[in-house]
Amino acid sequence: MKTIAWNKRYELGVDFIDKEHKQLFATLNKLLTLSENEDKREWVCKEGIKFLKNHTIEHFQHEEAYMKSIGYSELEIHKRLHDDFQNNTLLALEDELEETNYSEESMRHFLGVSIGWLIAHTQTEDLAIAGKKMSKWKNLPHEEEIDALEQTINQLISDVFQLKSKAISRQYSGENIGKVICCRFVYKGKQKEKWEIVISYEEVLLLKVISDLMSTQYLKVDDMVINITRYLSRQLLEKIRECFPDMQMFELESESLLTQEQLVNSFERVHPDCSLLFDTGAGYFAFTVTTSDSMQGKIVSPLNAQNAMGQIRKYLDGEMRKKQILVVDDSDFMRSNMIRLLGEDYDMLESNSSIAAIKSITVNRPDLILLDYEMPVCDGRQTLEMIRSDKDIADIPVVFLTGRGDAESVKKVMALKPRGYLLKTMPEADIKKFIDGILAKKDSAK
DSSP: OOOOOOOGGGOOSOHHHHHHHHHHHHHHHHHHHHTTOTTTHHHHHHHHHHHHHHHHHHHHHHHHHHHHHTTOTTHHHHHHHHHHIIIIIHHHHHHHHHHTTSOHHHHHHHHHHHHHHHHHIIIIIHHHHTTOOOOOOOSOOHHHHHHHHHHHHHHHHHHHHOOOOEEEESBOOSOOOSSEEEEEEEEEETTSOEEEEEEEEEHHHHHHHHHHHTTSOOOSOOHHHHHHHHHHHHHHHHHHHHHOGGGOEEEEEEEEEEOHHHHHHHHHHSOOSEEEEEEOSSSEEEEEEESSOSSTTOSOOOOOTTTHHHHHHHHHTTTTSOOEEEEEOSOHHHHHHHHHHHTTTSEEEEESSHHHHHHHHHHHOOSEEEEESSOSSSOHHHHHHHHHHOTTTTTSOEEEEESOOSHHHHHHHHTTOOSEEEETTSOHHHHHHHHHHHHHHHHHHO
16 A cells, blocks of 8 residues: 556656656655654655755756746646645645654655645646647636536546546535535635635545545545645636636635534525536546635644644544434434434434335444344344455444333343443433443543
């Protein structure tokens, strides 16, 4: 899982630029390998980062000289992006490495951002140098502007992710499309107005894209994946800014990660000006634009050089979202009762059959399953057996709901080794206390 391999897709056809890009890939690949050796990490990383920084500066100078020689019209945009990475991003990452004594976590942060930048640099910025031009859109009516934005995003998904996508909704409002990673960016306009953009990736899409880009196999979203995604997203937005000069997104003011719940809440507070949902064939991708700050102070601290590692850790550990509970019961009354009792503190999902439950568990991977023991067709015993037979969901705690409290019935239930059982006739306060305790123990175990 520790390689970033150069391949044909990154070639621009400009020999010296391709050669310098190959060298950057090779340097990052070496740092990925050597950073795992704790004894040599600090010295090796200091030398490797110094080389990477010097080579990057030299590469930018060569690239800008080439652009000038061919009369490239977007030289100033390219130079701004180069200067930002060189003078802001790299320096902030270097400071973090020194302050943390070149810890493994800070190295992963450095490498994730650097890899995200390098891939985006070759797949968005530099494609234009090789003659890959994208349309520019000005003074369009709103509906035509959305048509143009849809076309531009489809093109970027094709160029960067090597996937063919199509827009399936222009009114996406946070509906459940599976587990998502949401990157939120707030730009300041020239007149100090706000532009808020949220890019949402279904996790399965993100894992495929990063695995393909890095010629490796990522099985779960980790800090490296998040950091690569953050910088890829920023570069996608830079390309969209080039294509839509009228958007007047002057300066990136803040960046943060949103949970699904926060995304849905943002739609309730502020209706987006544009919200597109794409099917890529490998998972869903959503792009939302709001010309105001939808979170209005209700969001956790924005990501910056000082807090990025901690915030990403919290995001991955689920500390920024409510715990999710799935209630599986064929009784509408029982499901609605549980949702009423637990809905204030937990994100509640519901299924009325075992088949619907398995689908929901696979997509959402809830933190706890409340499972009716006595359902028709496929009962709680069979449902639990299906859950335990799938290694990806087998470790999710399951608590049986049962209407029978006699010793023989309890013995049958507990023989299946659930995390516990609840009598449906128990006082609501006891049910709530039991569930709170189960989820608190899960946190302690982590």
